[in-house]
Amino acid sequence: MIKTAKTLAKELLPPVVFRLVKSFNNSQIVSDKVRNTQVANEEEGSERTADYYDQRCLELDSWHIHYSKTQYYPMWSVIADRLQHADIKSLLEIGCGAGQLAALLYDKGINQYLGFDFSPNFVATAKKACPELNFVVADAFETDIFYTHDYDSVISTEFLEHVERDLEVIEKIRKGTRFYGSVPNFMMKSHVRYFKNVQEVSDRYAKYFDSFLVDTFLSTRNQSTVYYLFEGIKR
Secondary structure (H helix, E strand, O other): OOOOHHHHHHHHOOHHHHHHHHHHHHHHHHHHHHHHHHHHHHOOOOOOOHHHHHHHHHHOHHHHOOHHHOOOHHHHHHHHHHHHHOOOOOEEEEOOOOOHHHHHHHHOOOOOEEEEEOOHHHHHHHHHHOOOOEEEEOOOOOOOHHHHOOOOEEEEEOOHHHOOOHHHHHHHOOOOOEEEEEEEOOOOOOOOOOOOOHHHHHHHHHHHEEEEEEEEEEOOOOOOOEEEEEEEEEO
8 A cells, every 4th residue: 555645644644743743834824824814915906995994093102202212214314314405495395294204393493394194083192292382184186375475495205105196296296395205115095106226216307307316315214114215306
């Protein structure tokens, strides 16, 4: 009678070794399922409502820590430094989130600032994080802030990948405005796109700006996570 490999393994290997081999195989199956789920999720990103971000603001502690403790701190510090050297007069932030970047900018001496977000919970959190600056609830696709507010610089970090009509937002910015934006190299459920490299960032946004430049920053939490910081003068 011909015995199968599995039968021979049971007969020849000590029970404890066989259990370890079986456990390893099961763990590999679980790992494969996790990887497959992650890959599937990369294809499932979609634009989310204000209610979604209101809930995320309540759920995640990362939105309520000091800016120096966030994974974005190295990149934000560069933005603050460049804004200082550019001698900006008035700054507008699209998608201000929990106000952590705003707090950093205020500590660096930037106080002519207006930040907006369509999530009321994020705006309320931002006001607590930096009560010295101005924050309002507004939707980037409906607000008239782009046309009525006085600004010479705009920042928008980790916002553009969340909306389908990101280019429409870029087009709303006044000509001659200095712009700083950042986008990631990974997909999440709330992302509608991500960027694999600097060239992909340039392909999408460079045509809207003069003196266009892209820098790459690694996350302080995960060395495979990359953020692309791009800047330019709005055409």
